[in-house]
Amino acid sequence: MQRVAALAEVLRARQLDAAIIDAAEHMRYLFGYSASAVMYQCCIVTADGGVHGVVRKLDEAVFESASWVTDHVSYVDWEDPLDLVVSEIRRLGLAGAAIAQEFDSNYLTVRDQRRLAAALPEVRFVDISGIIVEMRVRKSPAEIEEHRRAAAIADVGVGAILDAMREGVSEGELVAAGYAASLAAGADNNAPRIVLLGMGASTQHYHSSVGDGRLEAGQPVHIELLPQSNGYSSRLMRPAVLGAAPEYLQSSVGQLVEIQDRQFAAMRPGVPAKEIDRIGREGLAAAGLREAFPHNTGYGIGIITGPKLADFAHLFTPGSEWELEQGMVFHMYLSAAGIQISETVCVTEDGVDILTSTPRELQIRQLGRSA
Incomplete structure (x- = not known):
């Protein structure tokens, strides 16, 4: 009212x-x-x-x-x-x-x-x-709590998928594990899907449907959770691997985390969005991770319902002149080498609060684990 x-x-x-x-x-x-x-x-x-x-x-x-x-x-x-x-x-x-x-x-x-x-x-x-x-755009304390609850559900969902990883498991089984855990934890999505996932070459297919692949040792897995609490969305991307991780994968994830940390350190009220985008874009180029990054490095989120999957009114791009304000909530993400990492963050009085808490690293699961 x-x-x-x-x-x-x-x-x-x-x-x-x-x-x-x-x-x-x-x-x-x-x-x-x-x-x-x-x-x-x-x-x-x-x-x-x-x-x-x-x-x-x-x-x-x-x-x-x-x-x-x-x-x-x-x-x-x-x-x-x-x-x-x-x-x-x-x-x-x-x-x-x-x-x-x-x-x-x-x-x-x-x-x-x-x-x-x-x-x-x-x-x-x-x-x-x-x-x-x-x-x-500027979320109230009550709205931020909804985002915080959704972020906690995202962490639960990622954990459930990681626990389900074993040789031969299908994409559908991993997605089902994430859905079951998220719904049990309180996700109330009406749109979009709760889990996005890809294996091997399909880790770059952000928004594809569930495939029929089965997990192999050393194969990268893209895990993305998009649960909602009372309609408010928080999002989380993590790369994972079963068994020994290829060196390129370990190195790429570490570099993505370091670049994103620099973005987060610069985020505070009054900073132009294009400056945060520049840090991410130039960081990827300087590290040799990408020659081009044709999409945004973050976007605003809040209440999400179909047919929209996200709130693109506030994007982090080279031309974004708008400035950050306290109470804004964003999904910030970077990708390279077929892997992605992201967090949901809230702008505070003097910085950002990272709402998601799954460790920001390559998630490695050992071979030979039982289902």
């Missing part, structure tokens, strides 16, 4: 009468409800702080259970949700109003926005993309 009050204040300051909120992560952030993408759902926030939901009848019980919003209408599957949105806008006396929309919402298609504009010709639709994203 405090978050909605802050949004209503923005609407009044911009002389807007209402906002239609349909981005899934913002439905969760503002109203406590994770909407399915199968059919259109939204909440209409008026400038006086009122909230009016439009939900699918099948999901109505979930909405009533999860959300603090009591004023809502529902539609059955053979009705058109956009017709109900138009009807609600008229019922609320907003047919000639200035109404904000998030034009960057993954749940608002071009077709649906055009339909709303055609059905409500007297309405002035205004784009407020980025407003709620900025509200979400």
Whole structure:
């Protein structure tokens, strides 16, 4: 309710009468409800702080259970949700109003926005993309605790996968071990997957599906955990190997950790993100680990829900002019030689707090261990 009050204040300051909120992560952030993408759902926030939901009848019980919003209408599957949105806008006396929309919402298609504009010709639709994203950037102490709990679950999941490593074990079995441990520890993911994993050549396939490979001695394993606590995501990548580790693997992991440590030492409020990115990017090049690094070295996280897998509003790239602020939470990662290492960190008053705690090293499991 405090978050909605802050949004209503923005609407009044911009002389807007209402906002239609349909981005899934913002439905969760503002109203406590994770909407399915199968059919259109939204909440209409008026400038006086009122909230009016439009939900699918099948999901109505979930909405009533999860959300603090009591004023809502529902539609059955053979009705058109956009017709109900138009009807609600008229019922609320907003047919000639200035109404904000998030034009960057993954749940608002071009077709649906055009339909709303055609059905409500007297309405002035205004784009407020980025407003709620900025509200979400600085996490409250309660939100940071959710990240901390998710980070602890990630540590548990990594440990379970390491314990399951033995010759001949399949990728599916390792993934299942991580899922089981994470769910038992309290993960409540609705998206994305909890475990990403690859063996051998597939360690570089960050977001691939579970393969059919079986673990061999000396074969590197990429382990990534993405559990959520109350929707808040923390993430952790660790490289592992069964049996004797090749020298290149040991050396590469040590260098990645050292470069990332330099990034963490430089992170504090007021530092430009591009400076932290530069440390990582130049460190990789100077160590001879990579000739090019075509992606970011970190990104903001918070509430995550489908279809988005991450919050890319704040990326660490060479062109990132934004500055770090206390309360921001990031997934920071580096990769080279087919391996990755990462942490979830929170910006504090004078540095960063690393929320994940699995030892930052190559995880080595001995041969001949029983399942």
